[in-house]
Amino acid sequence: MRRLLVIGIGAGDPDHLTLQAVAAMGSVDVFFLLDKGTAPALAAHRDRLIATHGSGSHRVAVVVDAERDRDADAYQAAVQRWHADRADRLADAIDAELGPDAVGGLLVWGDPMLYDSTLRIVDQLLARSPGAFEVEVVPGITSVQALAAAHHVPLHDVGAPVHLTTGRRLADDWDGTSTVVLLDGQQAFTAVEPTDVEILWGAYLGTPDQLLVRGPLAEVADRITTERAAARQRHGWIMDTYLLRRPPR
Numbered sequence: 584m585r586r587l588l589v590i591g592i593g594a595g596d597p598d599h600l601t602l603q604a605v606a607a608m609g610s611v612d613v614f615f616l617l618d619k620g621t622a623p624a625l626a627a628h629r630d631r632l633i634a635t636h637g638s639g640s641h642r643v644a645v646v647v648d649a650e651r652d653r654d655a656d657a658y659q660a661a662v663q664r665w666h667a668d669r670a671d672r673l674a675d676a677i678d679a680e681l682g683p684d685a686v687g688g689l690l691v692w693g694d695p696m697l698y699d700s701t702l703r704i705v706d707q708l709l710a711r712s713p714g715a716f717e718v719e720v721v722p723g724i725t726s727v728q729a730l731a732a733a734h735h736v737p738l739h740d741v742g743a744p745v746h747l748t749t750g751r752r753l754a755d756d757w758d759g760t761s762t763v764v765l766l767d768g769q770q771a772f773t774a775v776e777p778t779d780v781e782i783l784w785g786a787y788l789g790t791p792d793q794l795l796v797r798g799p800l801a802e803v804a805d806r807i808t809t810e811r812a813a814a815r816q817r818h819g820w821i822m823d824t825y826l827l828r829r830p831p832r
């Protein structure tokens with residue numbers, strides 16, 4: 584039976600790989616790389632992990648990603664079409680490259696359960712061809728864990744909930760509950776009423792370029808915006824995430 588391993592590779596530090604992920608990578612016959620126009624530095628990190636932890640007899644199949652229609656009015660429908668197209672391309676690659684009883688590997692930044700479409704796409708493949716392969720998911724260190732570790736904080740207040748959201752949803756979602764924001768290219772924190780709000784921000788977490796800023800939102804929002812723009816210019820890309828919360832008393 585063919586197997587497909589979906590492996591979380593952590594948020595940027597090569598040492599984020601768990602022992603389970605290292606073993607899984609060593610058992611992969613074919614790595615399927617979804618070429619999402621990934622930043623060169625991230626692609627290089629992924630390639631180094633494969634070179635270090637792959638079996639040496641593994642192969643790499645690059646699956647060129649589908650174009651996403653970013654102008655479409657209906658966001659959900661556009662994303663569904665994009666995922667279906669991506670599933671077609673991955674299905675073709677698996678049929679062409681993965682022999683019977685072979686092991687395929689899909690590497691996912693951070694962990695596959697957090698703002699990543701890989702597991703939905705794998706589900707689509709299995710819905711089209713039930714039993715086509717067995718699936719195993721290997722968890723990884725998320726950017727959220729890397730953020731909390733870098734700032735030495737728990738995410739939530741004692742016994743209180745925590746909210747995870749995206750930059751595009753923050754304005755609707757922020758209600759004073761401790762909130763972690765990912766996928767924010769617009770610095771949505773600048774639109775939050777800053778009184779009694781603390782921000783713990785991190786970029787390039789787990790990498791040698793890691794940046795951290797923490798403080799009252801009213802005092803550090805401008806500094807984060809400036810540092811973010813300069814870093815993005817310097818590197819040509821940025822990945823950042825942050826926690827908004829009421830300051831602990």
Ligand SMILES: C[S@@+](CC[C@H](N)C(=O)[O-])C[C@H]1O[C@@H](n2cnc3c(N)ncnc32)[C@H](O)[C@@H]1O
Pocket residue numbers: 594595691692693694695696697698699724725726727764765766767785786787788789790822823824
């Ligand atoms: C598509 S989501 C993937 C999240 C990933 N699955 C995870 O477990 O962290 C990409 C977002 O994750 C966050 N992110 C991922 N890696 C990061 C890093 N090393 N430093 C800061 N933020 C990161 C950013 O908010 C980025 O926009």
